[in-house]
Amino acid sequence: MQTKTEHLKKPPAANHTGKAALGFLNATKTYGDGPPALDNVSFDLKPGQFTVLLGPSGSGKSTLLRAAVGLVGLSAGEIRVQGRSIAASGRQARQCIGMVHQDGSLSDRLTAAQNVLSAMAPSMGWLRTLFQAYPAPLQRKACRLLARVGLTEDQANRRVRELSGGQRQRVGIARALMNDPDLILADEPVASLDPATARSVMTLLRETAREYGATVLCSLHQIDLACDFADRIIGLRAGKLVFDGEGADLTPRALAGLFDQTSTSRPFDVVSP
Amino acid sequence: MTAPTSSSTAMTGEAATWHLKPVFSARALFLGILAFLLLAYSGHRMQIDDMVGRIAGFALVAIGLQDAPQGTSNEEGVLESMFPLAVSERTPVDRIADFDADALPPFSHLETVSVEESALDPDTLQMTTKTIEKTFLVEPGGYLLLVITKIIETIEIAVWASLFAVIVSLPLAWLSARNYSPHRLTYIGARAGVSFLRAIPELISALFLVLAFGFGPIAGILALALHSAGFLAKFYAEDIEAADRRPQEALRALGAGDFTILRLAVLPQVLPSYAALTLYILDRNVRMATVIGLVGAGGIGQELKGRFDMFQYDRVGTILLVIFVTVLLLDQLAAHVRRKLI
Numbered sequence: 227m228q229t230k231t232e233h234l235k236k237p238p239a240a241n242h243t244g245k246a247a248l249g250f251l252n253a254t255k256t257y258g259d260g261p262p263a264l265d266n267v268s269f270d271l272k273p274g275q276f277t278v279l280l281g282p283s284g285s286g287k288s289t290l291l292r293a294a295v296g297l298v299g300l301s302a303g304e305i306r307v308q309g310r311s312i313a314a315s316g317r318q319a320r321q322c323i324g325m326v327h328q329d330g331s332l333s334d335r336l337t338a339a340q341n342v343l344s345a346m347a348p349s350m351g352w353l354r355t356l357f358q359a360y361p362a363p364l365q366r367k368a369c370r371l372l373a374r375v376g377l378t379e380d381q382a383n384r385r386v387r388e389l390s391g392g393q394r395q396r397v398g399i400a401r402a403l404m405n406d407p408d409l410i411l412a413d414e415p416v417a418s419l420d421p422a423t424a425r426s427v428m429t430l431l432r433e434t435a436r437e438y439g440a441t442v443l444c445s446l447h448q449i450d451l452a453c454d455f456a457d458r459i460i461g462l463r464a465g466k467l468v469f470d471g472e473g474a475d476l477t478p479r480a481l482a483g484l485f486d487q488t489s490t491s492r493p494f495d496v497v498s499p
Numbered sequence: 500m501t502a503p504t505s506s507s508t509a510m511t512g513e514a515a516t517w518h519l520k521p522v523f524s525a526r527a528l529f530l531g532i533l534a535f536l537l538l539a540y541s542g543h544r545m546q547i548d549d550m551v552g553r554i555a556g557f558a559l560v561a562i563g564l565q566d567a568p569q570g571t572s573n574e575e576g577v578l579e580s581m582f583p584l585a586v587s588e589r590t591p592v593d594r595i596a597d598f599d600a601d602a603l604p605p606f607s608h609l610e611t612v613s614v615e616e617s618a619l620d621p622d623t624l625q626m627t628t629k630t631i632e633k634t635f636l637v638e639p640g641g642y643l644l645l646v647i648t649k650i651i652e653t654i655e656i657a658v659w660a661s662l663f664a665v666i667v668s669l670p671l672a673w674l675s676a677r678n679y680s681p682h683r684l685t686y687i688g689a690r691a692g693v694s695f696l697r698a699i700p701e702l703i704s705a706l707f708l709v710l711a712f713g714f715g716p717i718a719g720i721l722a723l724a725l726h727s728a729g730f731l732a733k734f735y736a737e738d739i740e741a742a743d744r745r746p747q748e749a750l751r752a753l754g755a756g757d758f759t760i761l762r763l764a765v766l767p768q769v770l771p772s773y774a775a776l777t778l779y780i781l782d783r784n785v786r787m788a789t790v791i792g793l794v795g796a797g798g799i800g801q802e803l804k805g806r807f808d809m810f811q812y813d814r815v816g817t818i819l820l821v822i823f824v825t826v827l828l829l830d831q832l833a834a835h836v837r838r839k840l841i
Contacts, residue, residue: 295752320754331749335767344763348755355759405753 247271247409247441248294252303255289263289265465266303271441276432278456279445282485286465287445291413295320307409324402324440326412326431329394334387338377338397341386342368345404371400375430392423399431403438410435412444416451424448428455449481581816588641592634607638642814646802646821653798654825656716657784660723665777667728672735679739679757696729705791719788719796727780734776738769774840778833785829789822
C-alpha cells in the first residue's frame, strides 16, 4: 500500500509544510561551553520514507533523535511532529512516535512481552502499572507483534537478558510498534550486532515500518547498511548537515566529507595494515 | 602481521623514555607513617597495650603455661557457672496459682524432696532445724521452651520492624534519589530525614519509646523500624541513582511519568539488590532486637537482662546458645533466598 515518494535531493530549509512526519528547523544544541552537538540542522521527513541518519560517532545523530522525543531540550530551533511543535504538545506528540534504541534499553529482568507492553504503560492508571495488569486486547496485540518480529511463545515469556542481542533488538522493534506509531525513530539499532544479524534486523525494521505505514528515521554508522536500506540518507558531521540524498549519491568524495579519516572519530574500527 | 611502518617505529622509540607512575608515591608513604604514629599515640590512650598483655595472659593460662592469678578470674567464674546450661524448669508447687496435681502440663512430673530448713522458733527464740517436704513441678524442657517462645517473639519484632521499614523507606527512597526527587527541596529534606533516622541508634530511641509506650514489643518494633527505614532508604535511593539509564530513557521517550519509569525500568533492575538489603536488615534486626530487649523493649533481651541481673548464668548460657543458633539458621535461610532471587 505504501508507495515510494520522490526523493528530494536538496530540500529548501525554509519550506516547512507542517504535513511532514517530522521536521527540524534550525535545530541547535550545545552542551556547556563545548562545540555545538547540533548546529542549525534543518530538514523534513517525507511520510512513508525510510531515512537514514549517517555519520561517525559524536556527529550528533543521537542528540538529534533524542531531541525529537524530548529527552534532550534544544538550545535553539524547533522540532515539529506532524505539524505540531513537540515543545508545545509534549506528550501527545510523543504518543505517535515509536523508538528503537541501542542495545540495553529494555528492562533486563522483565520478560520480552512485558517489555513490549511497557510501551502502553504511560497511558494506563498507576494501579494497573504497579501490577503490570495490561488489558487483554493489549496483551493479544503484544503477542501478535512478538510473533511478527520472529519470537516464539517461549521466548516471549523469557526475561530479556536471556535472549540474544538480535532477539533483543527484535523485541525493541515490537515495543516501538506497540503504540501504532506514525513515526519510528531508531538510534543505532544494530550497533552491537554482527553484520548478518544487523542486516536481518534492519530488514525487519524496514518491512514492519512499511506494513504499519510508518515513517522511519534511523541513525547508522555503517555505510553499506545505509546505502542498502535508505530511501534517503542524511549525513551529519560535527553537528552539521553535510549530505542529503540517495545512497547512489554517496560518492567517495561525499563519504570523505562525512567520515574524515584524519579526524579522531572514525566510522569503523578498522585494523589498518 | 605486517612490518611496522616508520611512524610506528618512531613511536616505539619514543616509548622507551616513558616514566610509569610509581605504585607508592612519597605522599602515600608519608600518610602511612602519619597514620601509624597516630595509631601508636591513640593505642596507648585506649589501653591497647594493656589489652594485648592481658589477652596473652589468658592464653598462657588456658594452655597451662602460667598459673591463674588469684582473685581476678571473674571472667572464668561466669563461664564456669554457665555450664551445665539450664534446660528444665523446676517450680515449687506452692508458688503456682490454682495448682492441680491431676492436670499436669505435658511431659512434666512432680518431684518431692526433703529440705532442711533453719528457722527461728518463736517460742524458744532459738534456731531450730526441721525437715520439710517440698514438692516441685519439673518440666524437662521447660526453660528451653520459654526461651524459644521468647526468641520467636524477638523474630516477630524483627519481622514487623523490617516490614514497616520497607514500607516507609520505599517512598523515602523515591524522594531522596537525586534523579527522581520532584524538587531540590524535597531531595534535601528527604536526605536529611533519612540521615536523622539512621543517626539515632536503636538502643537510644528504644529507651525513649519504652517511656512512651511502656515495656513490650511496640517500643522495640518502632525503634528498629525507624533506624532500618533510614538505612534502607539511603541504600534504596543509591540503587535508584545507579540504575542503568537506558531502559529509563526508553520509557521517558514514550512520555512515561516518574512512577511508571520507577516501576517498569528501575524496580526490576534494583530488585535483587533490594532483596539482599532487606534480608540483611531482617538479619540485623533479629540481632538488634535481642539487644534492645535489654532496655525493656520486649523479646529475648528482656529475659536475658533479667537472668543476668539475677546471676543465673546457666540460664544466660541457654539464651545465648539459642540466639546463636537462631542467627546461624537465619543466615542460612537468607543466603538461600538470596541465591534464588539473584
